Amino acid sequence: MSPKKVQKENKTMETLHNIHWTKSHRPFVKWAGGKGHLLQKLERHFPRNFSTYYEPFLGGAAVFFRLVEKRPRFNAVLSDSNAELINAYNAVKNNVAELVKQLRLHATRYKLSPKEYYYRVRNEAPWDNVGRAAHLIFLNRTCYNGLYRVNKMNKFNVPFGRYKNPTICDEENLLAVNEVLRWSNAKLLAADYRKTTEDAGKGDFIYFDPPYQPESATANFTSYTNSGFSFDDQMQLGKWFKELDGKGCQLLLSNSNTKEVREIYREYDIREVETLRAINCKTTSRRGHTELIISNHACQK
Numbered sequence: 001m002s003p004k005k006v007q008k009e010n011k012t013m014e015t016l017h018n019i020h021w022t023k024s025h026r027p028f029v030k031w032a033g034g035k036g037h038l039l040q041k042l043e044r045h046f047p048r049n050f051s052t053y054y055e056p057f058l059g060g061a062a063v064f065f066r067l068v069e070k071r072p073r074f075n076a077v078l079s080d081s082n083a084e085l086i087n088a089y090n091a092v093k094n095n096v097a098e099l100v101k102q103l104r105l106h107a108t109r110y111k112l113s114p115k116e117y118y119y120r121v122r123n124e125a126p127w128d129n130v131g132r133a134a135h136l137i138f139l140n141r142t143c144y145n146g147l148y149r150v151n152k153m154n155k156f157n158v159p160f161g162r163y164k165n166p167t168i169c170d171e172e173n174l175l176a177v178n179e180v181l182r183w184s185n186a187k188l189l190a191a192d193y194r195k196t197t198e199d200a201g202k203g204d205f206i207y208f209d210p211p212y213q214p215e216s217a218t219a220n221f222t223s224y225t226n227s228g229f230s231f232d233d234q235m236q237l238g239k240w241f242k243e244l245d246g247k248g249c250q251l252l253l254s255n256s257n258t259k260e261v262r263e264i265y266r267e268y269d270i271r272e273v274e275t276l277r278a279i280n281c282k283t284t285s286r287r288g289h290t291e292l293i294i295s296n297h298a299c300q301k
Helices: 003-017 036-045 062-070 083-094 096-112 114-122 129-142 171-183 193-197 231-246 259-264
Strands: 052-055 075-080 187-190 205-208 250-256 269-275 289-295
Touching: 036 062, 036 250, 036 269, 036 289, 052 062, 062 171, 075 083, 075 193, 083 096, 083 129, 083 171, 083 187, 096 114, 096 129, 096 171, 114 129, 193 231, 205 231, 231 250, 231 259, 259 289
Parallel strands: 052 075, 052 205, 075 187, 205 250
Antiparallel strands: 250 289, 269 289
16 A cells, blocks of 8 residues: 555544544434334343444344443444345455545445446446445445345345435444444454354343244345244244343344234343334325234343
8 A cells, every 4th residue: 555545544443543432423324124213112122231242144234333422331233144234344344444435436326327237237247345345335325215125136126215315424423333333343244143142151241133934925035134933933932032041141122013922022021112114105004003012131221
């Protein structure tokens, strides 16, 4: 790297350290099932003390970011089965300056011909990790409804979003998230929830936010990866929840308000809460829904 590039890199990192990150960080991707609307209700179930925090269905990480506001110094194991998403988190943590540079370039080119450039990028397949991360974030910011969906060939297939002025490079927030991930010693893994929580033990805090059990035959949406999440998967997660409970872990889980989910977790504390659905083509269809918050420990008043 040339001296000029090193100087520029150092300047970017100096800017990073000057950010008051505990007030500015937020999810850098929009993710179906994101928990931003449910945070006030979920945080009543955050344990007062814990050893390591685990979040094996990471998505946009809204719960992790809220937990950091409450307790900014702790170890975390953050994971998701979507390898491209975890790659993006790793890029934010380890290569944020280069990621910002590439997103700025995407933003400039997008403004010249939004729709044409969107589909050109959608058809590309960057080979390097930072390029892949910029690719995912760009598509997430400019695709229809901020949705992430892949087909059976694992190809992103969401159409153009027609936004007037999307924020493609939110530099301040990316730098803030970089600090959060580093200061919490976040370990980022692309793996199954069992593998990433198998080392959890007494006193650890685990939040599960799996793809929700469908409320009807037409409500199923689990194409964040090309594998899906079946009812048998829901049952297996319930068994794992019980195993972790037996190890003394402090557990919190959210899911749809269905009789099947209630039956799986009948031994635990189940709270029904009103909520919004962030991704729906009709705004009126986002309201008037309920979800379940399930835990194995006392709820704070």
